[in-house]
Amino acid sequence: MKTILCLTMLIMLTPQNQTAVISHEGAPVVVVSYKWFRDRQSITPVPDSIAPAAAMIPQNKNFEKNRRANTSPGERDPNLDTIDGRSAAMEKAVQESRAPKPVDGFAYRAKIHNASSKLIEIVFWEYQFKESASSTMISRRQFLCGVAVKPEKDKELQAFSLSGPHDVVSVNALAKKTGDTGEESVVVNRVEYADGSIWQRKDWNFGEVRLSYARAVATPWGTEMCRGL
Helix, strand or coil: CHHHHHHHHHHHHHHHCCCCCEECCCCCEEEEEEEEEEEEEECCCCCCCCCCCCCCCHHHHHHHHHHHHCCCCCCCCHHHHCHHHHHHHHHHHHHHHCCCCEEEEEEEEEEEEECCCCCEEEEEEEEEEECCCCCCEEEEEEEEEEEEECCCCEEEEEEEECCCCCCCCCHHHHHHCCCCCCEEEEEEEEEEECCCCEEECCCCCHHHHHHHHHHHCCCCCCCCCEEEC
């Protein structure tokens, strides 16, 4: 849990520091393999508040004792009639309405290798889909991940999205009427290291995802590794 909190703070703060030296030379991360598939996951909501503890009232002192001695059907707990008791009941109802439900979506995976001599902490990457014939970009899914990848080690990036591989299908693709889903590839756009240095792909611009980045880090992170941009 401590590691997750540290990575969350880094994700929230690091990109704001534009004074860091950004390198465009070489490719410090190698994409070893990648895949996507349909998946179903439960997303746990973040509680807005915690229900207050019930107030101590005089009836509490003798309620349990009398209840055991003189139990009658339908007897009501006096705590339920206090202000705190009613507030707790309302809060419980609200939280139950927000209980996580299985959501159908798509899982995106990419196994990467840290070819540098430095510890990686944050990775910006994307899953690209192109038409086979023209290599025209059909769609792409961008993700932000808080991970710890040691030098010369591998790590599988795991992301979940409600958006599938293709936003649109071209007229040419429909005319072919084949099972060809086009070309797929994974590209690493930006890598942030534990020492504060940054590598970024030369033709990628952080400004293009600034707003989606702000939304991604607007709420506390749970156990998820990546979030969509």
